[in-house]
Amino acid sequence: MTQTRALIEEATKKSGLVWVRGAEAGTAARALWHVWHEGALHLVGDGPGEQPLTGLGLADGATASVTVRSKDKGGRLVEWTARVSELAPGGDAWTAAVADLKGKRLNAPDADRIEERWARECRVLRLEPSGETAELPEGSLAAAPVPTGATTRRPVPAGLPKLLARGARKARKARRR
Template sequence: MTDELDSREVTPLVDEAVKKAAVCWVSVGKGPAVALWCLPLEGTLLVVSGPGEQSAPGLADADAAQVTLRGDHGGRIVTWPARVTRLQPGTEEWEAAAPLVAAKRLNASGPTADLIGRWATEGCALNRLAPAGTPVAGADLPAESLAEPPREAPVVRATRKPFRLHKVRRR
């Protein structure tokens, strides 16, 4: 196969994966990938982050990122380079995209208009992630597992032995 044929075959894969995406894994620079809630719109993904929203380190000021989309059973479908565009409040793009993202936001406190206003005033970033380059093809994916140990967090507790009401007899 030629590179031209590969890119034509992979592009529909990215388009289809983006259409069905609800969560994407985004890494900026050499940082770790972070799972983010997203909204697909016209072949791109919209992601909101900032105070009171999901944490996306470095994404608000980035120009490029790596996006990984997974299937229903957790397996990686495709990883592609993305062009990151921050939508600014008051622009035509913001006015079109922000209400769509706010309407799909789960567990939002208050009406959609208040949520959009909070995003604009508190410095939240509404970013558009658009495919920008050739996706990582199957042959380019690593053969070993990319699983990482859990990151340190203050909410992690030491595991205890399970409680047993009665003695367990061993035969």
């Protein structure tokens, strides 16, 4: 194993999130959870309640750019190019990858039937390193978050500070008793 391959594998194994961007121009990188299994990064998504993979250009046979961050500091460690392949549900490679993915999936609403749901509604992708790494760019590379209905940024209600202060006073009085 070359040093480059070893760096890619070790950094990707230890990172909880990777930033993936399709090779198409104009696609923004997206943070995705993953597992490293049998020499490649594996992702599951595009189903209800799973991470979105659409819009990244991750089609079977395409290439993608994967940026790996440090788990402790969050800084970029390595950026590598991957060949994308979609695993067929029920196949040997799919079954082995899903067994590892299932162990990393947090807070699944249907943990006992997750494999069936993934086979029916989701895509499982294998991103295998091509051996190429890119120079890490300088600067932040921060981008605006993907629009979602989950963000609810509204002003703080006018009465909230008084309500919080009153609750704190009651708590102090209760401790003194």
